[in-house]
Amino acid sequence: QQQVKQSPQSLIVQKGGISIINCAYENTAFDYFPWYQQFPGKGPALLIAIRPDVSEKKEGRFTISFNKSAKQFSLHIMDSQPGDSATYFCAASLKGNTPLVFGKGTRLSVIA
Amino acid sequence: SAVISQKPSRDICQRGTSLTIQCQVDSQVTMMFWYRQQPGQSLTLIATANQGSEATYESGFVIDKFPISRPNLTFSTLTVSNMSPEDSSIYLCSVTRTGGVGYTFGSGTRLTVV
Numbered sequence: 278q279q280q281v282k283q284s285p286q287s288l289i290v291q292k293g294g295i296s297i298i299n300c301a302y303e304n305t306a307f308d309y310f311p312w313y314q315q316f317p318g319k320g321p322a323l324l325i326a327i328r329p330d331v332s333e334k335k336e337g338r339f340t341i342s343f344n345k346s347a348k349q350f351s352l353h354i355m356d357s358q359p360g361d362s363a364t365y366f367c368a369a370s371l372k373g374n375t376p377l378v379f380g381k382g383t384r385l386s387v388i389a
Numbered sequence: 390s391a392v393i394s395q396k397p398s399r400d401i402c403q404r405g406t407s408l409t410i411q412c413q414v415d416s417q418v419t420m421m422f423w424y425r426q427q428p429g430q431s432l433t434l435i436a437t438a439n440q441g442s443e444a445t446y447e448s449g450f451v452i453d454k455f456p457i458s459r460p461n462l463t464f465s466t467l468t469v470s471n472m473s474p475e476d477s478s479i480y481l482c483s484v485t486r487t488g489g490v491g492y493t494f495g496s497g498t499r500l501t502v503v
Binding site: 311313320370376 | 393395419422431432437483485486487491493494496497
């Protein structure tokens with residue numbers, strides 16, 4: 278049973294466009310929702326994260342939108358750049374430093 | 390956030406042998422986890438490394454195949470035992486600490502079994 282469902286599997290965006298990746302979760306006890314960025318040959322790096330008491334969080338060009346009633350959260354990358362081309366993973370965890378559960382990932386390609 | 394040194398970064402091993410992967414953190418952390426990432430796939434939790442006690446394994450992973458040690462709050466090892474080509478993956482260490490910022494990952498160990 279997949280606890281975090283991520284879509285799309287792959288995404289191609291023009292430079293300067295908006296990249297949108299969506300995730301849906303099932304467990305209402307999840308308390309922490311991060312997004313990770315992974316480049317080939319590297320470990321995942323934390324991009325931005327949100328907790329369920331907030332509906333939106335913005336850091337630079339990256340924004341998380343969170344819809345608690347729909348059990349969905351999304352990552353928006355504004356003004357997408359070729360350097361943003363990577364695999365993005367959403368994840369979730371319960372309270373108390375429990376391990377992360379990951380979505381299947383989205384491979385983003387930003388083309389000039 | 391914590392800085393993780395994971396070794397080796399990559400290795401090519403013969404089937405039937407074992408490899409021990411080390412995860413060293415630059416500061417004390419509350420929790421340490423081991424993940425597996427098969428080529429082109431997402432991350433799957435292998436186990437939680439508990440300091441001073443046996444690791445907690447996820448369904449499908451067993452101690453005989455993936456023995457884990459965590460002797461202190463900054464170090465853990467994962468051994469991949471009696472390897473087969475199906476064990477070819479990236480193995481990742483992850484840490485978090487109470488009151489810290491998120492979960493940090495090491496750069497991974499890329500294992501190829503031939």
